[in-house]
Amino acid sequence: MIVREQVPLAGCTTLGLGGPAARFAEAVTDADVVAAVREADQRGEPVLVLGGGSNLLVADEGFDGTVVRVGTRGISEVPGGPDGLATVRVAAGEDWDGVVRWAIARGLSGLECLSGIPGLAGATPIQNVGAYGQEVSATIVAVRGWDRQAGELAELTDAECGFGYRTSVFKEGSQAGRFVVLEVIFRLTRDPRSAPVRYAELAGVLGAAEGDRVPLADARDAVLRLRRGKGMVLDPADPDTRSAGSFFTNPVLTPGQFERLESAVAAGTRIPRWPAPGGQVKVPAAWLIDQAGFTKGYPGGPGPRISGKHTLALVNPGDATADSLVALAREIRDGVLTRFGVELAAEATLIGLKL
Numbered sequence: 001m002i003v004r005e006q007v008p009l010a011g012c013t014t015l016g017l018g019g020p021a022a023r024f025a026e027a028v029t030d031a032d033v034v035a036a037v038r039e040a041d042q043r044g045e046p047v048l049v050l051g052g053g054s055n056l057l058v059a060d061e062g063f064d065g066t067v068v069r070v071g072t073r074g075i076s077e078v079p080g081g082p083d084g085l086a087t088v089r090v091a092a093g094e095d096w097d098g099v100v101r102w103a104i105a106r107g108l109s110g111l112e113c114l115s116g117i118p119g120l121a122g123a124t125p126i127q128n129v130g131a132y133g134q135e136v137s138a139t140i141v142a143v144r145g146w147d148r149q150a151g152e153l154a155e156l157t158d159a160e161c162g163f164g165y166r167t168s169v170f171k172e173g174s175q176a177g178r179f180v181v182l183e184v185i186f187r188l189t190r191d192p193r194s195a196p197v198r199y200a201e202l203a204g205v206l207g208a209a210e211g212d213r214v215p216l217a218d219a220r221d222a223v224l225r226l227r228r229g230k231g232m233v234l235d236p237a238d239p240d241t242r243s244a245g246s247f248f249t250n251p252v253l254t255p256g257q258f259e260r261l262e263s264a265v266a267a268g269t270r271i272p273r274w275p276a277p278g279g280q281v282k283v284p285a286a287w288l289i290d291q292a293g294f295t296k297g298y299p300g301g302p303g304p305r306i307s308g309k310h311t312l313a314l315v316n317p318g319d320a321t322a323d324s325l326v327a328l329a330r331e332i333r334d335g336v337l338t339r340f341g342v343e344l345a346a347e348a349t350l351i352g353l354k355l
């Protein structure tokens, strides 16, 4: 395993921000990943497990600990199993979009709407990656990993992963950071058609009704088209993709909070919304941000800005710093709070910084 010192992290993140890591280990086998994490834990050093760096905002000062970059590979279908279903084991270091393409090429349904999301497979359970009506929690049956607390390998069932909207036990709560994901096990459906389309905008582009199934390749193409229009597919030629994706999560409001929000907007304004579990209401953060006066491209001039294609993405056009980007994020959060009484939370993981 190669271990280097003082490695700049900016080049390892899609935002292109972040100072040096004190130590940086490139782990290409599960044994390397475990050894690198275990040794850093034994030295009492902070550990950052790094995938594709597409959900990270790292401080300009860098990371005073060990970064372990996961480079393990392997996708395989487990032979046997129930009719019509396929169990697929994916190493944490596999490129996520490659996994989606692999599944579609084999006529396996369930991941197609997650096309074009950057990063590695091992990070998908962390925030229960989702888009266009699909979330990985719908197809993950287990996650195999290294339990840093017990010092042993562990396998968590989907129920034990505690998946929720952009969260899981891996990301939040008392177990956060305890497990290093080594392998994700999916249960996919043998069907050349997509899972039922659950997202109105996607259904519209496909000329389908919500609930319809469409050919897997059509679902992928439509998702990629929609994502490109929003700067949500990495493209070196498109500066709007130099982001961490959605910087904020969509707030989930209780009925009482939603009523207060309704009273804060002009009479007759229909607030876009989706139903959320337990009678709650999910409101698009992009709409709140835009309505609070932070429109696409804000603030203009040098430094970080809101994407010109999507209000939810904060972009480093090339001359931003992590400090300036988090300052913009705070300004937006505070502006939305003052205008609507709704506090936005970061979806991106902040390392060495606080919102």
Ligand SMILES: Cc1cc2nc3c(=O)[nH]c(=O)nc-3n(C[C@H](O)[C@H](O)[C@H](O)COP(=O)(O)OP(=O)(O)OC[C@H]3O[C@@H](n4cnc5c(N)ncnc54)[C@H](O)[C@@H]3O)c2cc1C
Residues within 6 Å of the ligand: 014, 048, 049, 050, 051, 052, 053, 054, 055, 056, 070, 092, 117, 118, 119, 120, 121, 122, 123, 124, 126, 127, 128, 129, 130, 131, 179, 180, 181, 182, 231, 232, 233, 234, 241, 243, 244, 245, 246, 349
């Ligand atoms: C243009 C763009 C579009 C995006 N669109 C979406 C979207 O539609 N939906 C969505 O949900 N997300 C989206 N994202 C966010 C991001 O791509 C996902 O969260 C992705 O899963 C992060 O993967 P990664 O490998 O880059 O993780 P990283 O950014 O490297 O890490 C993210 C977090 O996961 C932890 N982590 C990573 N790997 C492991 C592991 N093996 N074990 C334990 N912890 C680990 C890290 O320590 C860190 O806390 C987008 C990002 C960008 C830049």
